[in-house]
Amino acid sequence: MAEKEISQTVISRLPRYFRYLGELKDKGVERVSSQELSRLMTVTASQIRQDFNNFGGFGQQGYGYNVAYLYHEIGKILGLDQPHHLIIIGAGNLGQALANYMNFERRGFLFKGIFDHDPSLYGKEVRGLAVQPMENMERFIEEHEIDIAVLTIPKAGAVAAAELLVKSGIKAIWNFAHVDLNVPDRIQVENVHLTDSLMKLSYNINRQQDGGRQESRCSDEEDG
């Protein structure tokens, strides 16, 4: 499983499987067939089997999948069996919103600190943590074993902040700034370009009169 390179499109579907399996588990469902999952998730059963085969298949389809086991295994593949330490760069509205979004902590994404360029924000409490100056960031990342930096500052400052994060040995950047970051290969980047997402919606509204709605999911884009 760790050996072969798995496409990002397959990876993009894993959180959705994880979500549906979690709901089945919470309902006390013990086993689920790829056909049942297929109906629930409106993807083909063969797609589900193909996706799962990337990770060894997770047991016989004949008897269906063991829900608790599959949920646990996919969680492990997603790295949710160990906590991640996050800092947020940018104490503006979006940074504060993300800091206050409890759901992340339930998944083991622990918010450890928040930083900003703006001195007027220093000391301001966000989710019980005081906003710190950027100068403290490098040391903080090392001392608190921060692996993920959430970048919510405007485009203008984002590139410089990313460079500082690289210097600080960050492992991953969750980038909300509307700019593509140019960082070394060792650093994982996941972009959430909200404006792009909204423009895509705008396109599909215009296309609507030609019929055919296009649902698109941030976490499972595909060609076709």
Added chain:
Amino acid sequence: MAEKEISQTVISRLPRYFRYLGELKDKGVERVSSQELSRLMTVTASQIRQDFNNFGGFGQQGYGYNVAYLYHEIGKILGLDQPHHLIIIGAGNLGQALANYMNFERRGFLFKGIFDHDPSLYGKEVRGLAVQPMENMERFIEEHEIDIAVLTIPKAGAVAAAELLVKSGIKAIWNFAHVDLNVPDRIQVENVHLTDSLMKLSYNINRQQDGGRQESRCSDEEDG
């Protein structure tokens, strides 16, 4: 151009072209070749030509593309030549953050109202607009010709809210709730599942030791 169905993956790349062309335009660049764009955007020149050919090609590559023209045309294709009226459902941190994100208005996405289930929030001002009860929503959508609803309430209430939005004749839902909405085909849905995005980042951090960084972009996922 309106005739053939264009893949959502191509559409997903348009906002990024639009962004880079806007930056070139702001720098006073008049013409750009697919090779230059390719270098800037780190996509292949042939991909760029293929993408543009979906829309008629936008002029001869020999002389390069006219930046201002291409920027304008892609903006038109994205429906940015006409304003969109938005309401936000959910006056929590994320709803307020999105309401306060100016960048959307610059693109013609105009924030007209905000609604919530929670009576303690009624009347609270967000970006100069008072939070309204959900009961007002249907009428408001009709009176203010709202075409996009931004759904930022928790999963639990999101499905019911989506049903109400459908009843209210909304054209599109920008869904931040961590649930897949089941709405009629005529209604456009763009999902931003932040938790899924974070899980994908977590996966790629874990994969990092096997080498090979995977950059993924919310707005241009592709297999491979």
